[in-house]
Amino acid sequence: AAAVAAVLASAPAQAEPPKVEILMSPSGSGPYLAWATFQNYAPKYTDKMAPVAVETPGFTYNVRFLAQTPDKWKTTVIGSGEVVEWAAAEGVKPFFPKPMAVAKDFRVLGSMSQTSNVFVTLDPDIKAPADFAGKRVAVGLLTQNEWGMHQRMMLDTWGITPKLKSFDALGPGQNIDALLDGRSDVGTLVVHSSLNFAYNLEPGPFKKLESAQRPWFYVDVPKPTIEKYIKDTGAPFMIREVKANTFSNQPKAITTFGNHTLLSVHKSFPEDLAYEFVKTWLKMGPEIGKYSAIGQIWNPETIGAVAKIAPERLHPGARRAYIEAGLLKE
Known part of the structure; x- marks a missing residue:
């Protein structure tokens, strides 16, 4: 027994999967509830990341926050949109008093919906x-x-x-x-x-x-x-x-x-993590749809809509997941 205990004690502890914060929208809103469901069921689909849904005032806030917080760039996904990212880069007032050049460094993981x-x-x-x-x-x-x-x-x-x-x-x-x-x-x-x-x-x-x-x-x-x-x-x-x-x-x-409402990340977000996130999202769409109304929109064609329209905007890890799923050609 002592020998078994010694072996167990010397075994390396299993590393915790990296946490990925998903900055979304106000608590109770459809997008937030959908990603909270994603958080709850993700362990059934992946052990390579731990998504955490985070309530925020909204997508405009998310874009500004990520642009101004470099220490979050490698661990954070945001709910966003094509127009709000353009507005941030252009400095559209009163939402963005000055152009936020870093918004041009955002990359798309996928599309949540067409609004x-x-x-x-x-x-x-x-x-x-x-x-x-x-x-x-x-x-x-x-x-x-x-x-x-x-x-x-x-x-x-x-x-x-x-x-x-x-x-x-x-x-x-x-x-x-x-x-x-x-x-x-x-x-x-x-x-x-x-x-x-x-x-x-x-x-x-x-x-x-x-x-x-x-x-x-x-x-x-x-x-x-x-x-x-x-x-x-x-x-x-x-x-x-x-x-x-x-x-x-x-x-x-x-x-x-x-x-197009988007999930976006900074271009420095790790490629393997982006790949795993999108691969899991594509698999989980039907599961989330059982519990969240907005999840019923998440079929592969809708998630991959921007990937087909503007593949140059994709994060490289996301592109790999779409190619693997047959939604994009190499």
Whole structure:
């Protein structure tokens, strides 16, 4: 027995897998809950990393934090987006007072969703952003790129913000509360979709609006208006042409703007760790979808969407995982 004890005592302790922090979004939000589920089930799929979901104020915050915190570059993944990373590199005010050149060193692991940012109203006479003049507009938080930042960027560049009666960044649910309570005339919703709108996740504020059982309407954003914005600024917004009945309470086709939401890392993030992360994500998508609504979007084609559109933006470790999965060619 003493000999066995001696052997056991001399055996090397198994190394703990490296911890990877995933900076995401506010607690209770869909993306945060999905990555918390990923954290819980990851040990069934890998022993080479230990992901930890971290709640944050939102993707705009995440981009700024990672850019300013070099000691986190090799251990941190962030929830991000194409537009917010562009805005950081360009120094789009008021979100990024100065250009953050390091944002150009961010690399993509994968795409979480394709989004549609939609304005909504109870007033049938508000049909387009041009009708916002003199109205009260409420959005989510400005630290959240999909709920507040994108809308403010558009309104500022269109010259509409100074014409508003008020602009309030209240939060995803709170902006719909304000719309229903008569404290605003226009609110904001976000839809997360898989490729080609095959599956569409409508977050909690949708249900809040629907449960009020009052007529409400989407605000159509004319395609030329979005095209001009993209041409004038270079912002990588998507133009989202949504067929009738794709979303709830949508009897007519609408056009709006959107974005690829991303998982990003700094280019110095270890290649083997990036490979393991993406390989595990591709395998776990269906598992997460059992417990998290946003996880139902995570099929390989959606996760790999940016890999196919802009392979040059991929982290080398992620590229290896996509090639191995048959989503990219060598």
